[in-house]
Amino acid sequence: MKAFWCQANTxxxxxxxxxxxxxxxxxxxxxxxxxxxxxILHMASQAVRPAPWTCGDPNDSAIDPITNQKPMFAFxxxxxxxxxxxxxxxxxxxxxxxxxxxxxxxxxxxxxxxxESKPGEDEGVRDWDKxxxxxxxxxxxxxxxxxxxxxxxxxxxNTILRKSFDIYGGHFRIGTGDYILKNNSHNIHPxxxxxxxxxxxxxxxxxxxxxxxxxxxxxxxxxxELIKKRVRGSRAADDYWDKSMTYLMTPIQSEEFHxxxxxxxxxxxxxxxxxxxxxxxxxxxxTINNLVKYNVIVGMTERMNESMDVLKHVLLAGTTExxxxxxxxxxxxxxxxxNKGQITTASVMAELKTDSExxxxxxxxxxxxxxxxxxxxxMHLMQHEVLMKQS
Numbered sequence: 001m002k003a004f005w006c007q008a009n010t011x012x013x014x015x016x017x018x019x020x021x022x023x024x025x026x027x028x029x030x031x032x033x034x035x036x037x038x039x040i041l042h043m044a045s046q047a048v049r050p051a052p053w054t055c056g057d058p059n060d061s062a063i064d065p066i067t068n069q070k071p072m073f074a075f076x077x078x079x080x081x082x083x084x085x086x087x088x089x090x091x092x093x094x095x096x097x098x099x100x101x102x103x104x105x106x107x108x109x110x111x112x113x114x115x116e117s118k119p120g121e122d123e124g125v126r127d128w129d130k131x132x133x134x135x136x137x138x139x140x141x142x143x144x145x146x147x148x149x150x151x152x153x154x155x156x157x158n159t160i161l162r163k164s165f166d167i168y169g170g171h172f173r174i175g176t177g178d179y180i181l182k183n184n185s186h187n188i189h190p191x192x193x194x195x196x197x198x199x200x201x202x203x204x205x206x207x208x209x210x211x212x213x214x215x216x217x218x219x220x221x222x223x224x225e226l227i228k229k230r231v232r233g234s235r236a237a238d239d240y241w242d243k244s245m246t247y248l249m250t251p252i253q254s255e256e257f258h259x260x261x262x263x264x265x266x267x268x269x270x271x272x273x274x275x276x277x278x279x280x281x282x283x284x285x286x287t288i289n290n291l292v293k294y295n296v297i298v299g300m301t302e303r304m305n306e307s308m309d310v311l312k313h314v315l316l317a318g319t320t321e322x323x324x325x326x327x328x329x330x331x332x333x334x335x336x337x338x339n340k341g342q343i344t345t346a347s348v349m350a351e352l353k354t355d356s357e358x359x360x361x362x363x364x365x366x367x368x369x370x371x372x373x374x375x376x377x378x379m380h381l382m383q384h385e386v387l388m389k390q391s
Contacts, residue, residue, distance in 0.1 A: 044382040046188075047295045048310055048390075050317030053166070055097035058139035067190040069181045072161070073315075074193050075169030078247045080206040081196040082301045089308075089327075090167055091137060093315060096326050099166040100138045104156060107131040107172030112251040116179055117158055127155040131172065138164060169194075174290050175250035189294050196299040196307065197244065197376045200369035201362060204231075204241060205352075206345045220343050224351045228358055231365050240280040241366045248287040248372070257283060284368035288375045298380040306384050313387050 051071045053062040064071045075090060077083035087103055094101035107130065114129035135145045136153050144151045153160060158180045161168060168177070174193055181190040198206075208227055212218050234241070249257070265275050291298070297314060299307030316324060353359060363370075 040382055041386065043292070043295050044379070044386040047192075047297050047379075048314055048383050048387050050313065051315055053097075053099065055099075055316065055319040055323055058098040064190070067181070067188055069190040070162075071166065072177070072181060072191045073167045074172075074174075074177050074191050075167065076174050076193055076195045076247050077169060077171050078195065078197065078244050079171070080203045080210065081198045082304065083196065086194075086196060086299075087169055089311075090169055091135075092327060094137045094167065095141070096323050097315075097319070098139050098141075100136070100164055102136045102153065102156065102161070102165050102168040103134040104168060104170035104172055105132050105134045107170060107176060108246050110172065110176055110251050112255055115158070115176055115251060125157055125159050127157045128176070131156050134170065136165075139166075171247070173246070173251050173254065174248050174294060174296070175252075178250070192297065193294045194297045194299070194311065195248070195291070195376070196301060197373050198301040200241065200244075200366040200373055201352075202345050202349060203243070203369075204366065205348045207243075209343065209345060209348070218343060220347060220351060223343060223348055227348070227352065228355070231358070231362050235361050235365050238274055238276045239365075240277065240368050242280060242283060242368060244369055244372055245283050245287050248290055249283065250290065253286055253290075257286075280368050284371050287372050291372075291376060291379060296376075296379070298376050298383060300377055300380050303380065303384075307380065310380075310383055310387055 046066065049066065051062075051073075052064055053060045053071050062071060063069065075083075075086060077087065090101050091103075093099065107128065109130050111129040114126055117126050132146070133144075133151075133153055133156050135143070137143050138153075142152060144153060153164070156168075158177075161177065162180050174195070177191045178189070183190065205227060208223065208230075212223065212226075261279065264279055267275060269275055269278065271278070290296075297310065299311065301307075312327075316327070319327075352362065
């Protein structure tokens with residue numbers, strides 16, 4: 001597995017990269033280093049450890065022996081990665097296991113100042129700026145949606161999540177919940193993050209199909225033309241696709257990248273690559289570093305069955321046969337396929353692949369997303385391998 005974990009190293013590394021990473025609080029860019037095999041195995045085992053709570057007990061006061069805190073999970077829903085299906089799984093899970101679930105939307109632009117209140121501080125009731133609560137199910141089967149009035153949970157903050165919820169998920173950044181629980185002496189994040197990723201080309205195409213889902217004039221031909229136009233236009237401007245970084249960089253990192261970007265772009269480069277490319281690569285490194293730093297439970301849509309095996313291993317320990325069968329029936333997660341008539345992600349990709357010149361441009365456009373996806377796949381494979389050995 002070492003080869004997977006070293007592949008993030010690129011030929012464009014120089015000393016200024018490390019300096020910039022230090023400024024952006026991503027350490028020494030761990031993604032550039034070859035993580036020792038022994039540490040990889042330890043991290044994978046720790047990532048897939050079963051939750052210590054009891055399924056079905058709403059008064060469960062279990063403590064995670066690793067973090068010495070209450071167990072808590074955060075599902076970071078990256079756009080077009082089967083996230084809606086995973087959210088439905090968590091809703092069904094919370095129902096059968098009586099664990100409180102909160103779904104959030106609009107949180108990727110959350111301001112860091114609004115999430116930094118710590119347990120025990122008066123500011124703990126400060127709401128997360130820009131975040132909206134889409135729906136909840138608490139341990140007593142209270143169900144709320146955005147269309148309801150007089151809601152018990154109309155907003156979200158650290159205190160609400162710490163006192164009343166076990167799992168939260170939706171479109172927000174990794175690390176948004178860093179201040180919900182106290183950090184422990186082992187520097188292990190008490191909130192366990194779950195992320196699903198997908199091949200970046202497929203994800204890009206799926207996003208275009210979703211964007212045009214109500215377009216009556218949509219055809220395979222004009223969809224392909226639109227994709228080619230957007231990708232070529234972006235590359236002409238020396239842009240790289242970085243959608244997953246909207247979710248996999250912390251709020252603080254996002255703000256600091258935004259702050260330094262103007263001066264960074266003006267700086268003269270001593271290498272053959274542009275400042276835009278260097279900036280895109282540094283962001284990708286920061287993202288990969290976060291996957292390691294938070295020891296994320298990684299699922300891949302291309303390996304949905306194996307990904308759900310890992311998730312169920314983590315969450316379903318101690319469930320009864322009846323509970324497991326109920327979940328299988330009501331929360332059977334499969335990989336979705338965008339479909340409008342005969343226009344699917346697969347059909348669009350097949351058509352795009354007939355144009356080898358464009359595919360070279362497309363590959364360049366998504367190459368940093370691919371770097372992240374490849375690294376995430378290596379984490380997923382190791383986590384699943386550990387699971388298989390434990391079974």
